[in-house]
Amino acid sequence: MNDYLKQILTDTLKTFDLDESVWPEIQVEKPRDPSHGDAATNLAMMLAKPLRNNPRKIAEELVDKLNYDPRKISAVDIAGPGFINFRFSENYLFDALSDILKEGENFGRSDEDAGKRILVEFVSANPTGPLTVGHGRNAVLGDTIARLFEWTGASVEREYYFNNAGRQMRVLGQSVQARYLQELGRDAEFPEGGYEGEYIRDIAHKLVEEHGDSLAEEADESVFKEKAESEIFRDIRQTLERMGIKMDSFFNEHELYENGAIDDVIRTLRDKELAYDHDGAIWFKTTQFGKDKDTVLVKSTGEPTYRLPDIAYHGNKLDRNYDLCIDVFGADHIDTYPDVLNGIKALGYDESKVDVLVYQFVSIVKDGKPYKMSTRKANFVTLDELMDEVGSDVTRFFFLMRSPSTHLEFDIAQAKEAGEKNPVFYLQYAHARIQSILRKVDEVAELTGSADLTQLTHESEIRLIKAMLEFPDMIQSAAxxxxxxxxxxxxxxxASDFTTFYHDCRILGEDEKLMHARATLANAVAQVLANGLGILGISAPDRM
RNA sequence: GCGCCCGUAGCUCAAUUGGAUAGAGCAACUGCCUUCUAAGCAGUAGGUUACAGGUUCGAGUCCUGUCGGGCGUACCA
Known part of the structure; x- marks a missing residue:
């Protein structure tokens, strides 16, 4: 419809004495206030300057010359400072309603990004412990963005990037080793800054069951580290699966060392004089990109900082020919990704193909008080614990209900509350309610063929149809x-529009023509609710 | 000190990317179950969009400054 309006406005614009080069971009949008119509354009106001005329006068001329199809548009009028408002004809709305049902579970899909290959990298937590509520926002945001792009037609892959080497992981291995020895009743000193969580004891316990005391004389922590990694990763995968998240690939940072990508990055940056030696370390000239300081790429110990593999990793992703690589990062990475972008740009890649979603942190409210989490200290609420309490639907919903750019306050008590305080049920309830009505309709009547939709005349019926029509555009802008x-x-x-309709209009008990039309409408609403919940990875139950 | 994000109703947050009279949920108050699920609906109250300027037909949204909060500012990830 918007396309149609833009088209007829463009046609009208051609009749004006105005060079095409100064034409404003034609914008059509839905007015906030429904009394202003179904669609509006600010075109007359945009033309005020080039035409040097009063916007309302221009609007009058536009409307006068506008040639529109009365089967689609029932009224056009001018309001306010020069808005032109359009009202959709009922005929158009009824056609659109039957299209929704025809498209069914595909209603809302588009080919906006058809043919594009998109990689979404998210979670990417190193295997040092179970996923916590803190990781949850990353996981659910990443997965849902992937789903959104699937709906806009892209081919999407989900990737988890991790590093199983380095200091963190060594400390993890040492922690398990210490617990293992303690389990055997031996003296063992727990490492400084070790991982104190109960899960470390569980892993140690497993090792005792599998190997008895045969590992007691191990000189270093590597056996323990490997066991910890595989156990923790198994947990992480299970947790993700429970949330409806399935990764297509796990990318080990180690690969970038083996295939020489890391060395290549250093070599290229040196060639371009963007990297240099100083104090035994290798530095990246980030001052050239407007930063206060240069940045260390390789420490004097010979160990790279995480930025270097990050640059190599993004190069690797772009080598795999994705049209778009989306990273999902917490706010703490906000300062580091410009280095990565500058790095890959220096390597000759198109950095506009990397897009970063930075989300603000989750703060936990537990027992009415803020709760500070740390994986190492084992003050955390794991995603599994949360899902034990509230299930996956509520978990996903809470992480998604706020804009990524604002802090998310996760109130555990509110999420646990299965009742009216919990907003996810409102949506599911609307869906279940419709299904219940449709079951009853089936019992009382044998409805065949298509309904006579002109029966739908009530204000809340019309509003519902209009609301559903916005679904496809909404998905595109959300993506x-x-x-x-x-x-x-x-x-x-x-859902709110539906419950208004539900209270205004009955379905059962009306004559068959009207019942059929309203059942059709309700069915479409259920379909749109189910499609939307599907994008969010939340179930749409038939009964509650 | 510097950089990024944020500041909207008592609380948690929206606001169609610069549009018309700033909206929901929770909490408070008033009504509504003899009809399809009351996990619901209708209504009342609650606002100088932190503050001060600026840009323009038009600003919660953009620019500048001030105040307040978060994150970063490591040869940690």
Whole structure:
């Protein structure tokens, strides 16, 4: 419809004495206030300057010359400072409603990004412990953005990047080793800054069961580290699966050392005089990109900092020919990704193909008080514990309901509350309620063929149809802006429109023609709710 | 000190990317179950969008400054 409006406005614009080069971009949007119509354009206001005329006068001329199809548009009028408002004809709305049902579970999909290959990298937690509520926002945002782009037609892959080498992991191995020896009743000193969580004891216990005391004389921690890694990764995968997240690949940083990518990065940066030696370390000239200081790429110990493999990793991703690589990062990485972008640009890649979603941190409220988490100190709430309490639907919903750019306050008590305080149920309830009605309709009547939709005349019926029509555009803008919470806002509003309809209009007990039309409408609403919940990875139950 | 993000109703947050009278949920108050699920609906109250300027037909949204909060500012990841 928007395309149609833009088209007829463009046609009208051609009749004006105005060079095409100064034409404003034609914008059509839905007015906030429904009394202003179904669509509006600010074109007359945009033309005020080039035409040197009063916007309302221009609007009058535009409307006068506008040639529109009355089967689609029932009224056009001018309001406010010069807005032109359009009202959709009912005929158009009814056609659109039957299209929704025809498209069914595909309603809302588009080919906006058809043919594009997109890689979403997310979670990417090193295997030092179970996934916590802190990781949850990353995991659910990444997965949902991937789903959104699947709906806009892209071919999407999900990747988990990790590093199983380095100091963190050594300390992890030492922690397990210490617990193993303690389990055998021997003296063992727990490492400084070791991982104190209960899961470390569980891993140690498993080692005792599998190997008895045969590992007691191991000189270093590597056996323990490997066991810890495989156990923790198994847990992580299970947790993700429980949340409906399936990774297509796990990328080990180690690969970048083996295939020489790391060395290549250093060599190229040196060639371009963007890297140099100083104090035994190798530095990246980030001052050239406007930073205060240069940045260390390789420490004097010979160990690279994480930036270097990050640059190599992004180069690797772009080598795999993705059209777009999306990274999902917490706010603590906000300062590091410009280095990565500058790095890959210096290597000759197109950095515009890397897109970073930075989300703000989750703060936990537990027992009404803020709760500070640390994996190492084992003050954390794991995602599994959370899902034990509230299930995956509520978990996903809470992480998605806020804009990524604002802090998310996760109130464990509120999430646990299965009742009215919990907003996810509102959506599921609307869906279940419709299914229940449709079951009853089936019992009382044998409805065949297509309904006579002209029976739908009530204000709340018309509003529902209009609301559903916005679904496809909403998905596109949610994907493009990487803001899944827009889907939730939309569904909340749709569910609310439905319950208004539910209270205004009965389905059962009306004559068969009207019942058929309303059942059709309700069916479409259920379909759109189910599609939207599907994008969010949340179930749409048939009964509650 | 410097960089990035944020500041909207008592609380948690929206606001169609610069549009018309800033909206929801929770909490408070008033009504509504003899009809399809009351996990619901209708209504009342609650605001100088932190503050001060600026840009323009038009600003919660953009620019500058001030105040307040978060994160970063490592040869940690």
């Amino acid at each position: 493009q802006s990487k803001e899944p919470h827009r889907v939730i806002n939309f569904l909340n509003s749709l």
